[in-house]
Amino acid sequence: MNQAAPTLDDVARIAGVSTATVSRCLNLPDKVSGSTRRKVMQAIDELGYTPNFGARVMASKRSFTIGAIIPTMENAIFARGLQAFQETLHTLGYTLLVSSTAYRPDVEAEQIKSLVARGADGLLLIGYERENAVYDYLARQSIPTLLAWAFSPTSKQASIGFDNRASMRALSSKAIGMGHRHVAAISGIVAGNDRAAERLQGIRDGLVTHGLDPADLQIIETPYEIENGALAFEEIMKASPRPTLVMCGNDVLAVGAIQRARALGIRVPADVSITGFDDIELARIVTPQLTTVHVPHREMGRKAAHELIEMVAGQSTGHSEQLQTTLELRESLGPPLSEAS
Amino acid sequence: MNQAAPTLDDVARIAGVSTATVSRCLNLPDKVSGSTRRKVMQAIDELGYTPNFGARVMASKRSFTIGAIIPTMENAIFARGLQAFQETLHTLGYTLLVSSTAYRPDVEAEQIKSLVARGADGLLLIGYERENAVYDYLARQSIPTLLAWAFSPTSKQASIGFDNRASMRALSSKAIGMGHRHVAAISGIVAGNDRAAERLQGIRDGLVTHGLDPADLQIIETPYEIENGALAFEEIMKASPRPTLVMCGNDVLAVGAIQRARALGIRVPADVSITGFDDIELARIVTPQLTTVHVPHREMGRKAAHELIEMVAGQSTGHSEQLQTTLELRESLGPPLSEAS
């Protein structure tokens, strides 16, 4: 009458073999005769035995586990990409462990250590920007690390991502090219978030392209939450003259802005155009549908999984790849109404 | 020049103490003199040492880790509740590991074993319905398990949840009481999902209350995805006479239905009323805003965390608690237009 969970020893005893044989049945089934294998397998599910993961990792130095650390799980920004990442890992025989940081660098450092301590064979992190101490730690543990959601040709860190600045520049240029002269931005918090910073730069690029002064860009920085987008939008609408184009750092903020516009009786895009970034599911659900930058999330997740596993297997030292985004022009963007001025 | 990650031994050597002392510094700092503790701490971050989690669990029999297994992470159904669950666990000194099953019982059984193997001190599962073998396994491993998102006074399994059937009955009765005679349902897959089954029963209850025949209820069962809600809605609209009320198993399906209604030029609620269940963020974003059942997700998450930790600590053998839902009446529900008939 065992209170505790059954171990290899228990299985071995019942099956009348050594623990080594039981271990082989689980890991190298063909190195064991059919008859004994059957005995062992029977003992295993008779006992309801499950191998102890920690012990296994300690003894074998391999966990077949990959860790991913993302800024947030609260909205869908990372959901689709991560889903594809995990599905691909699964087909490769790996398990994904994910944790989030609430956009706090200190929490990220903590989570990294936690995943390493849990024996992760490799890590997926979002973006480039973090302290050198973190990269040093990763190097000392010699744990393969891949970045995603950003791409910089100049960095030596391996990354599967896209050019946030160029992507936003494309949208910005397109939108401003429609004739908007008064532009505002609702950005995510830039500090510690290279993607947010680059997107903001992309907006400025578009202004410059069309001969506008980027210094005139009204900017509100706020965490990625729908309600924050709404509040920022309301604030921006107090300006005079009112902007006719409000570009948001991502779809979450943009959806908040659209919601508030309706609440205030401001027509989109007749009175003001609103744009987003990411093309999450919400972008099509909101009314009017949101013009945004489409990011190939699933492709990114898949490719990241393959690359990271190659790194873990020692078949790659870390290759980078830049993915292309596309403009998704929907109802929320239009030319400004011709003004009396 | 160590290639591998530093261990307790390395720290002990550098600090000039025994491994036991280092271990104490980490776990029982006050049983160590201030001077040696400083030496040790310095050695620790000089090396960038992180305790090996697996070894720690194996030696101490405690992981301070809780596992949660939910049907899906793809939509926001479980996001808010789980977020609160994890936040509360964190304040109690526990870490949350979560995995998903895609609503497949076999995957759930697998995930349970995986989390147990990883040393989880306790488990949170969704709903009651699963094979006895699973409950037996849990009992044999004597691992505290708490259920959530459902509540049944007759079960001996501890659970923090709400009455899915009664909640849907309240909504159903309210809606049908407005005068609807032709009702359809878009339900989640009922097999293996007690919440979906109970909600469907709740709809039937409402019909009966108002003297309608539940056998007349047109039902489409489909996985919880927005697109599926849209497809089901379109299918339902082919019926003659058309239903004037379409009740959905959750908000995700309902949002899909609303989207498709607009695409088809069907006015909501003038031509047809649509209702959901859960009150996720989407419910307020969609146009028209969705009438639904509000579930106190955050309260559920918080209370589940506290109860489960008490069970883990041996201070509780598992208490159940029923939470109250509320009706959230919004734009998508209205009385049927008076018909010629």
Place this chain on the structure above:
DNA sequence: TTGTATGCGTTATCAT
């Protein structure tokens, strides 16, 4: 094909 023995990194018991 199967068994023996050792080590993995930590905690905890027992001495000192």
Place this chain on the structure above:
DNA sequence: ATGATAACGCATACAA
């Protein structure tokens, strides 16, 4: 206050 040392559960090199 600190140090030996025996578990913990498993994989694997080496023998048989």
